[in-house]
Amino acid sequence: MDLLSTLYGVAEIVVPIGAIPFVARHHRPHVAIGWLVLIAFLPVLGLAAYVHFGWLRLRNRRGELDAVARALDPARDAIIERFQGDDPSGDAEGEVRRLTHRIGWRRASTPLRGNRVQVLETDAFIDALLRDIESAEESAELLYYLFVDDGVGRRVAAALGAAARRGVRCRLLVGSISAWLEGGRSAFRELAAELEEAGVEVAPLRPLNPVRDRIERIDLRNHRKIAVLDGRVAYVGSQNIHEADSGLEDGAWVQLNARIEGPAAAMLRSLFLADLYLERGVPDAVADIAPPREAGDALVQVIGSRHTGRASELRRVFVGAIHQARSRLTICSPYFVPDEATLLALGIASQRGVDVRLILPEKSDKWYVDATARAFFDEIVPDGIRVFLHGQGTLHTKAMLLDDELAYVGSGNFDRRSMFLDDELGVLLSDADSIDAIRATFERYVDESRLIDPVAWADRSKVQQYVDHCCKLLSPML
Numbered sequence: 001m002d003l004l005s006t007l008y009g010v011a012e013i014v015v016p017i018g019a020i021p022f023v024a025r026h027h028r029p030h031v032a033i034g035w036l037v038l039i040a041f042l043p044v045l046g047l048a049a050y051v052h053f054g055w056l057r058l059r060n061r062r063g064e065l066d067a068v069a070r071a072l073d074p075a076r077d078a079i080i081e082r083f084q085g086d087d088p089s090g091d092a093e094g095e096v097r098r099l100t101h102r103i104g105w106r107r108a109s110t111p112l113r114g115n116r117v118q119v120l121e122t123d124a125f126i127d128a129l130l131r132d133i134e135s136a137e138e139s140a141e142l143l144y145y146l147f148v149d150d151g152v153g154r155r156v157a158a159a160l161g162a163a164a165r166r167g168v169r170c171r172l173l174v175g176s177i178s179a180w181l182e183g184g185r186s187a188f189r190e191l192a193a194e195l196e197e198a199g200v201e202v203a204p205l206r207p208l209n210p211v212r213d214r215i216e217r218i219d220l221r222n223h224r225k226i227a228v229l230d231g232r233v234a235y236v237g238s239q240n241i242h243e244a245d246s247g248l249e250d251g252a253w254v255q256l257n258a259r260i261e262g263p264a265a266a267m268l269r270s271l272f273l274a275d276l277y278l279e280r281g282v283p284d285a286v287a288d289i290a291p292p293r294e295a296g297d298a299l300v301q302v303i304g305s306r307h308t309g310r311a312s313e314l315r316r317v318f319v320g321a322i323h324q325a326r327s328r329l330t331i332c333s334p335y336f337v338p339d340e341a342t343l344l345a346l347g348i349a350s351q352r353g354v355d356v357r358l359i360l361p362e363k364s365d366k367w368y369v370d371a372t373a374r375a376f377f378d379e380i381v382p383d384g385i386r387v388f389l390h391g392q393g394t395l396h397t398k399a400m401l402l403d404d405e406l407a408y409v410g411s412g413n414f415d416r417r418s419m420f421l422d423d424e425l426g427v428l429l430s431d432a433d434s435i436d437a438i439r440a441t442f443e444r445y446v447d448e449s450r451l452i453d454p455v456a457w458a459d460r461s462k463v464q465q466y467v468d469h470c471c472k473l474l475s476p477m478l
Helices: 002-026 029-041 045-056 060-084 090-101 122-135 151-165 188-197 263-280 314-322 340-351 367-383 415-420 432-447 454-458 462-472
Strands: 114-119 138-142 171-174 201-204 224-227 235-238 257-259 298-305 326-333 355-361 387-392 397-401 404-408 424-429 449-451
Touching: 002 201, 029 045, 045 060, 060 114, 060 263, 090 340, 090 454, 114 122, 122 151, 122 224, 122 235, 122 257, 138 263, 138 424, 151 171, 151 188, 171 263, 188 454, 201 415, 224 263, 224 415, 235 314, 235 404, 235 424, 257 263, 263 298, 263 424, 298 454, 314 397, 314 404, 326 432, 340 355, 340 415, 355 432, 367 387, 367 462, 387 432, 397 432, 404 415, 404 432, 424 432, 432 449
Parallel strands: 138 171, 171 201, 326 355, 355 387
Antiparallel strands: 114 257, 114 298, 138 224, 224 235, 235 257, 298 424, 326 397, 387 449, 397 404, 404 424
16 A cells, blocks of 8 residues: 555656656647646546547548548549639638638638528428438438437438438448447437448448557547438538437527538538548549539538648638628637637737627536636627627537628537547538528527626626636646
8 A cells, every 4th residue: 555655656746747748749838738737636547638638649641531532532623613613702701712722622622603502400400301311312421420319310210211222322420439339318329220221331430449549539529410412412510410409408409500402512422422431441433423403503612621630721710710800700609618819819800890799508518618618708708709698498509600791600619629629511601591591590599698798797706717717727628
């Protein structure tokens, strides 16, 4: 016992000191300090947490990504040749679109004309998705971070099974590790077996792999949500496949999605195939992506981001959009854990006279993230940024509206995890119908929210402030 106590006492000194040069080398100062504080307080557990969740070990994916690009770029080029949109004007929309094209996957992030877009909320999304699966003739391809074995999950599974039995090639990628664990609301094994028996190809994204996970962090996620039917209709947005109240004690999730018909759906299919090929390898016979016919006059631009060990394309688009805002910027996200550059950009935008509004949930499904967000309010509310806390259900919408001209809808949260770690997917929209629908949705959210009063906020409970700022210390790790 004395020996163990002695060894632990030595570890309390040696581990934090020894971790300093290694942690500082691999992270920005604020992130390094967060991890070093944890390791200093809990040397053994802190070091174990850092090894598994903090050290951004990445296997060399360049060769894999290059192989996928060689396989899919000819099809992408064919889509671009027929449907590339006109060069955007010099306004804020044009600047953000050009930025997205430069820093994103240049082919996949090309603005494409000829699309029809519908903005759909929770129940309308499920109903539309089921109709499109039921009418699919060639392929039904879905990738979701979470696919729950509940009423909605069973309805979607039944539609996929029926499609497979009538000869449609159906493929389902499920990105949440928890979806493959027995028990709990995410149990999926039984449903997956039924789908495979019906002829649906089912596979997990980033399954636990002892060999791979020795060289990669185990919490890196493919957080995308996408469905593509016949390569002509696609869905992106915030919503996974589950009941509206899944995992909640009361109320329902509040979601926002986009249904896209036209050339952009074919481009989104190329991103689904890229994820498929990264997991299974590029096949000898690469799937054909035939450019569809024009379906409307909407311009759509895809934003796909991957973890690379540095700030993602999504984060650069978010920060770039904030800097380009001229009159109004509305951001809606279930989680708000900004980095310094994003926080500074928001403050500068407000001081330039931009009406900056944040719509966040009064209570999300993660109390410690809510506490962290509240700590950041102390920095943004004095800058004149208006924060609305939505209390009708649990807000899960991930969207942004810039100057009532350009909108983002997708899977990416306004937090460090989406901006630095997770694979995310979204679209930029500028057609009048989409902008009107998103603006109306945001105004309804505002009506259902309470606006934070700067004076009352500064006088809130000292205990609450203490808890919030303790959680903020861990923000680099959230």
